[in-house]
Amino acid sequence: MTSWIEIPAASPFPANNLPYGIVSKDGGRRHVAVAIGDQVLSLAATANTGLLDDALRDEFGVVDRAIFDAPSLNPFLVKGFDVWHAVRVRLLELVADGSYEPALRSALVARSDVTVHLPVEVADYVDFYSFEEHAGNVGRLFRPNQPPLLPNWHRLPVGYHGRAGTIVVSGTDIVRPSGQRLVDGEPEYGPSLRLDIEAEVGFVVGTPSPQGSSVSTVDFERTVFGAVLVNDWSARDIQAFEYVPLGPFLGKSFATSISPWVVPLEALAAARVPAPAQDPVPADYLLPAGNAYDLSLAVDWNGSTVSRPPFAGMYWTAAQQLAHLTVNGASVRTGDLYASGTVSGPRPGGSGCFLELTWGGAEPVTLDDGSERVFLADGDTITITGTAPGADGTTIGFGEVTGTILPARG
Numbered sequence: 001m002t003s004w005i006e007i008p009a010a011s012p013f014p015a016n017n018l019p020y021g022i023v024s025k026d027g028g029r030r031h032v033a034v035a036i037g038d039q040v041l042s043l044a045a046t047a048n049t050g051l052l053d054d055a056l057r058d059e060f061g062v063v064d065r066a067i068f069d070a071p072s073l074n075p076f077l078v079k080g081f082d083v084w085h086a087v088r089v090r091l092l093e094l095v096a097d098g099s100y101e102p103a104l105r106s107a108l109v110a111r112s113d114v115t116v117h118l119p120v121e122v123a124d125y126v127d128f129y130s131f132e133e134h135a136g137n138v139g140r141l142f143r144p145n146q147p148p149l150l151p152n153w154h155r156l157p158v159g160y161h162g163r164a165g166t167i168v169v170s171g172t173d174i175v176r177p178s179g180q181r182l183v184d185g186e187p188e189y190g191p192s193l194r195l196d197i198e199a200e201v202g203f204v205v206g207t208p209s210p211q212g213s214s215v216s217t218v219d220f221e222r223t224v225f226g227a228v229l230v231n232d233w234s235a236r237d238i239q240a241f242e243y244v245p246l247g248p249f250l251g252k253s254f255a256t257s258i259s260p261w262v263v264p265l266e267a268l269a270a271a272r273v274p275a276p277a278q279d280p281v282p283a284d285y286l287l288p289a290g291n292a293y294d295l296s297l298a299v300d301w302n303g304s305t306v307s308r309p310p311f312a313g314m315y316w317t318a319a320q321q322l323a324h325l326t327v328n329g330a331s332v333r334t335g336d337l338y339a340s341g342t343v344s345g346p347r348p349g350g351s352g353c354f355l356e357l358t359w360g361g362a363e364p365v366t367l368d369d370g371s372e373r374v375f376l377a378d379g380d381t382i383t384i385t386g387t388a389p390g391a392d393g394t395t396i397g398f399g400e401v402t403g404t405i406l407p408a409r410g
């Protein structure tokens with residue numbers, strides 16, 4: 001697909017991606033934009049031209065241009081699938097057809113000139129555990145005397161409720177957490193000595209569901225707006241001491257980073273692939289399973305690529321995760337985020353966390369500068385990138401989620 005906007009060949013943001021984010025320029029108002037090439041197209045400015053009016057008209061005939069003059073995507077997300085779809089179709093036209101250039105040229109800003117912000121006001125946050133390789137490896141490392149997978153794992157997508165308020169946008173520094181962990185077998189309070197990452201993909205809920213009802217797998221694409229990259233920073237020593245029997249708590253809640261650009265599910269249509277076979281056959285409420293997505297992730301540690309976790313192998317689909325999350329009547333709200341679980345394949349090259357990559361710290365990795373690591377050192381920077389196949393041989397990029405570790409506060 002061609003555009004009157006210049007797009008470098010290797011850009012993660014070709015004209016058929018158009019991921020949504022929140023930007024500001026020179027300390028000005030935060031507003032909605034889509035990324036395209038090296039630029040962003042302000043949707044606040046685009047809406048003001050009137051060129052989005054038809055797409056924004058809702059079932060009551062109301063056109064609310066102000067949903068793009070907002071500090072989060074939530075006012076747009078709550079409009080629902082028909083508006084998301086109409087706006088996307090219209091934007092694809094506007095960036096393709098050169099006759100719109102005079103009206104829209106001034107709505108374009110260089111991406112390097114804007115600040116990106118957390119794109120979504122995150123309502124609730126859930127983290128799943130849906131990669132068999134990861135769950136098996138964590139079981140082997142944390143519970144060596146038990147079967148790696150508990151009997152529930154192949155019956156339902158295991159997950160836990162995380163902390164929505166500590167989700168931060170890519171680029172935010174991460175202060176090393178402190179907590180109680182075992183040192184020579186004795187609990188001791190202090191900075192985490194085993195600070196880790198988890199490379200994941202997050203799904204952003206747009207359409208809310210009423211409490212007391214559930215969302216079936218076939219309603220996934222009308223409920224979930226899009227996807228982001230997630231780094232679920234994890235303090236393994238704090239986690240290992242605290243997690244029994246109620247699961248992850250302070251070992252993970254200090255920070256979770258997400259990429260700034262929410263890729264709409266509609267941009268990922270060409271990345272849909274059949275989900276892996278499931279044995280035993282899942283409960284009825286988890287069927288039909290829906291599809292997997294063929295995303296490619298890469299984890300860079302201070303600029304050295306240390307793994308490429310394969311996303312297509314996720315055992316439970318995102319549609320099944322949503323169905324499970326709501327099967328008890330729990331509602332979802334606009335802005336809810338649920339993450340896939342650590343993306344992992346055969347180690348070491350497929351590992352989505354350093355617990356697996358270094359086998360619990362036993363097998364150091366050597367970075368390109370010759371230094372060795374098992375867990376994160378202060379000053380280390382982790383960058384996770386992701387791409388998906390797009391239509392007609394294009395590549396849909398997620399951009400990146402990056403963060404640098406600061407020393408623990410005294």
Ligand SMILES: O=C(O)/C=C/C(=O)CC(=O)CC(=O)O
Pocket residue numbers: 127128129130131134138139142198200232234243248252340341342
């Ligand atoms: O098995 C455990 O006790 C802990 C598991 C995790 O650390 C996993 C978690 O955060 C879920 C995931 O990302 O897959």
Ligand SMILES: [Ca+2]
Pocket residue numbers: 127198200232341342
């Ligand atoms: Ca996680």
Ligand SMILES: [Mg+2]
Pocket residue numbers: 231232233234251252253254255256
């Ligand atoms: Mg975390």
